[in-house]
Amino acid sequence: MFRLDERLGLALLNLPVLSGAKAIARDVAYGAQPRRRLDVYAPTAASSAPVVVFLHGGGWETGAKEDHRFVMGALAGRGFVAITLNYGLYPAVRYPVFLEDAAMAVAWTKNQAAEFGGDPARIVLLGHSAGAYIAAMLSLDARWLGGVGLDPARDIAAAIGLAGPYDFLPLRSPVLRTIFGAPESWPQTQPIAYVTGENPKMLLATGDDDDAVDPCKPHRLAAKIRESGGDVQTIVYPGLSHRGILAALAMPLRFLAPVLDDIAGFIAQLRPRTSDRP
Template identity: 50%
Template sequence: MKRSLHLPMLALTFALTACSGADLLNSLVPGDGYHVIRDLRYGDGPRRTLDLYVPEGAAPAAPTIVFFYGGGWESGSKDDFVFVGQAFASRGYVTAIPDYRVYPEARFPMFLEDAAAAVAWVRANTDQTRAAAGPVYLVGHSAGAHIAAMLTLDNTWLAEVGNKVCEAIVATAGLAGPYDFLPLRSATLKDIFGSESSRPQTQPINHVDGTAPPMLLITGTADTTVLPRNSARLAARIRNSGGIAEERSYDGIGHIELVASLAVPLHSLAPALDDIDRFFRRHPVGGSSCRGSG
């Protein structure tokens, strides 16, 4: 997909790679049309809290997104993603953005355990969230897309908190996700994902059986951080197994630009927000696209 960019937009996008970039972007998103409930605790410990973005006038059973940010499984903060919460709230979604434990405090599968606990908390606390008392949508970027995919494809993590995938998740969208990234070359990643013999179980692609909720996998052709082949391979595996997977690829879009395009000032970079919204609306809560028993 081709797009034209104005120089100020490019400058703003590249600013996201700096420490102050998220603050700059968040300062430019609209502050009306939603309200934020901060630091809701879904578990013990300082990183097991979430922020909730509630659209103004949200119905008691509004559709709900849980968004997992990236950061290489070793960094990140929900405070940096106001622009994501606002973007989805503007489309009518109650949006939860949890923090989760990261390296070196956490190694696989601790961040998956936190993510599952956050999903379970959102589903169990509809009185606070105004969310629908049913399954939620998952969205993730980069390492967060890996987390979202693992919750979607492997029932282990939601089962540990008393949930089942097909009861908890309607559909999932992954942006620039690492789904098939062995062998590991980084010493940090080797430490995060454990012994070589156990690493295949850390890969979303190895948990595909064709029964999981529908997935939308989005990439940019200019992404050199997480190669687009991760999404292509996962989508092919899902479809070949009888499941539902759609792909979107945006010409010339890089790793940071992809998530940045969710922000109001940068919507023209790529239609990620529109594509996610359309995909989710084609798979409404109460639909029957998920064929698994787990």
């Protein structure tokens, strides 16, 4: 069992001496609102590298791109161009603004990836917790990327969710009820509702000691993807908690589980997505 105190843990994991992460572009605007900012990290002399867009967690209420420099360092260290972003949070925004924000950041990435040595045909969405929800929604529900002129079947190579909620009705938390609106609209907010079998390949990982998101939830989404003929992999890490699965990406904690190795291996075997859609 491994549990991490969030604020102290992030401060320690993000120590520069441990992370080794350096942003090559910081606080780049991908939209007009103040939270619509992103950072880009890249390995030295990157050329046509896969691009990983990281979406932080925090229950759609908290979190910031600066909290996860250790994730960026881990990804850049494996040869990926890594992008991390802020998106709108409650109470300033509600569903679906955070999806719209993330879609705008993906469109920015598609247009600018080559400038940083990334391959715009190999964009991978990686999210933790609420960020995994956003990654899944952008990959499964074509409305959000469609709103910025993209198609997940064509423009997203894969999506990776760490400790994500994909099927979490009914909503019991008063805050979540406010974030996601009227009860009659709740089914439309769930990633599992949009599985078609034509969605990007997915990797859904969780820890079996997750005390925030039921570890069984990813398996329900994976089962529906498989039933529809889609491509999905699942991993359960023994002893990892909700935050521990992300902390295991940090250099001093990689002994906990091979989360980084599994992410890197999954991305390494991807090929650019193609689609018959116009």
